[in-house]
Amino acid sequence: MNADxxxxxxxxxxxxxxxxxxxxxxxxxxxxxxxxxxxxxxxSAAQIRKDxxxxxxxGKQGTGYSIPFLIERLRDIxxxxxxxxxxxxxxxxxxxxxxxxxxxxxxxxxxRMVFDxxxxxxxxxxxxxEILDMNVMAEKIKQNKIKIAMLTVPATAAQEVAEQxxxxxVRAILNYAPISLxxxxxxxxxxxxxxxxxxxxxxxxx
Amino acid sequence: MNADxxxxxxxxxxxxxxxxxxxxxxxxxxxxxxxxxxxxxxxSAAQIRKDxxxxxxxGKQGTGYSIPFLIERLRDIxxxxxxxxxxxxxxxxxxxxxxxxxxxxxxxxxxRMVFDxxxxxxxxxxxxxEILDMNVMAEKIKQNKIKIAMLTVPATAAQEVAEQxxxxxVRAILNYAPISLxxxxxxxxxxxxxxxxxxxxxxxxx
Numbered sequence: 439m440n441a442d443x444x445x446x447x448x449x450x451x452x453x454x455x456x457x458x459x460x461x462x463x464x465x466x467x468x469x470x471x472x473x474x475x476x477x478x479x480x481x482s483a484a485q486i487r488k489d490x491x492x493x494x495x496x497g498k499q500g501t502g503y504s505i506p507f508l509i510e511r512l513r514d515i516x517x518x519x520x521x522x523x524x525x526x527x528x529x530x531x532x533x534x535x536x537x538x539x540x541x542x543x544x545x546x547x548x549x550r551m552v553f554d555x556x557x558x559x560x561x562x563x564x565x566x567x568e569i570l571d572m573n574v575m576a577e578k579i580k581q582n583k584i585k586i587a588m589l590t591v592p593a594t595a596a597q598e599v600a601e602q603x604x605x606x607x608v609r610a611i612l613n614y615a616p617i618s619l620x621x622x623x624x625x626x627x628x629x630x631x632x633x634x635x636x637x638x639x640x641x642x643x644x
Numbered sequence: 645m646n647a648d649x650x651x652x653x654x655x656x657x658x659x660x661x662x663x664x665x666x667x668x669x670x671x672x673x674x675x676x677x678x679x680x681x682x683x684x685x686x687x688s689a690a691q692i693r694k695d696x697x698x699x700x701x702x703g704k705q706g707t708g709y710s711i712p713f714l715i716e717r718l719r720d721i722x723x724x725x726x727x728x729x730x731x732x733x734x735x736x737x738x739x740x741x742x743x744x745x746x747x748x749x750x751x752x753x754x755x756r757m758v759f760d761x762x763x764x765x766x767x768x769x770x771x772x773x774e775i776l777d778m779n780v781m782a783e784k785i786k787q788n789k790i791k792i793a794m795l796t797v798p799a800t801a802a803q804e805v806a807e808q809x810x811x812x813x814v815r816a817i818l819n820y821a822p823i824s825l826x827x828x829x830x831x832x833x834x835x836x837x838x839x840x841x842x843x844x845x846x847x848x849x850x
Contacts, residue, residue: 453843454835458824479824480833517846524842531741536838538737541822545839546846585849586842610845612838616747618664618685626848627686628841629660632742632818633751635834636730636792637659639816640723640752642832643791 448489449516454479455486456512460544463505471502518546523584525608527599528591529554529569532614536588538565547586551578572599579606586610593617600627654695655722660685661692662718666750669711677708724752729790731814733805734797735760735775738820742794744771753792757784778805782812792816799823806833 458478462470472483472490479486490508493515513519524547526533537552554560555572562569570578578584587608591599596615603611610626613619616634619627664684668676678689678696685692696714699721719725730753732739743758760766761778768775776784784790793814797805802821809817816832819825822840825833 449847450844452847453840454824456843457822457837457840461823477826480826515847516843517849518843522842522846522849531737531744535737535741539838541837542839545843547839547842586845588838609849610842612841612845616663617667618660620683620686626845628845630836630838630841631663631747632745632794632836633748633753634659634663635818635836636728636753636816637662637722637724637751638656639792639818639832639834640728641655641658641721643723643728643815 444492448492451479451481451489452512452516454481455489456509456516456518457545459505459509459512463509468505469502470505470508475503513546516546520546521548522546522586523548523550523582524586524588525550525575525579525584526552526588526590527554527572527575527603528589528595528614529556529559529564530590533588533590534564536590537567550582550584576602576606579603579608583607586612588612588614589619590614650698654698657685657687657691657695658718658722660687661695662715662722662724663751665711665715665718669715674711675708676711676714681709719752722752726752727754728752728792729754729756729788730792730794731756731781731785731790732758732794732796733760733778733781733809734795734801734820735762735765735770736796739794739796740770742796743773756788756790782808785809785812785814789813792818794818794820795825796820 455475458475472486476483476486526536526549529552537549551570552564552567553570553572553575559569560571585608587603589596589600589611593615596617597619600611600619604621604625613627613629616631621627664681678692682689682692732742732755735758743755757776758770758773759776759778759781765775766777791814793809795802795806795817799821802823803825806817806825806827810827810831819833819835822837827833
């Protein structure tokens, strides 16, 4: 299995399948079908079968997929069978919300440290975290070999902070600043910008 | 130009182009090329030319695109030359962050009302808004003909609240609850779930 061979668009759907399977599992359900899964996630059963078959043979005709087995396999493929440490940079409203968000539990991520450069914020507590000074950010990230950051600084600062993070060893950035980041090959970026998501829907409205 | 004929994947890229063009325009820049735009947004110049050509002839060989003209055209295509009223449902941390977020200005959206069902929150102020009771949500949405909602309620409540919104006339939901929503044809949903975005990146990490 070569990571470069599987289209990114399929990789993008796997976390959605995993989330749905986890919810079925939480309800004590042990098996599912591509039909059932498709109805939950709003993707055709044929597409789901095709996506899942990229990674080997799962499920049998007539008996469907074993949910625990498929969860295990997807967690393995997405590398979230382990827990990744994550830092949050920028402790405005969104940074606060993320630091206190409980939706990362059991999904492979652990918020490890949070940073800001505002002297009035540094040293304050947010949930279980003390806000650390961005002056020590690069050092802390290197020491702890952290690979993932959530970036919630203003748009004007985002590119510069991203470069500091990458230099310190970060390889995946979830960017909440409303700006496209320019990053070197080998660094992944995902963007969360509510206006972009809304504009994608207004196209279809009257 | 038929909305059904343009692949959704292209529609998904147009808001990203628009954001980049707007930033160039804010700097006083009047023209750009598919190369320059491609470097900003991390998409190939060929792909950008192909996407933009779906909507007609823009730019001339050698002179590039007129930024004001392309912005105007994209805003028109995405229907954000007008301003859409939006409601926020669920005033937890994320709801608060969205209510106070200033990134919607000039991008086609106006937060109009915010709702919660917690008696301790109803009547409280968040920024310029008074939190309204979800009991009056359907009525207010109908009265004001609101088509767009941002849903930031717990996962357990999300499907039920989405159905109330749709019954009241909402046609586009930006869902922050970590659950896939089931909606009828003609209703658009976009999901924002940071764990999903992070899992999409860990696949590529060592």
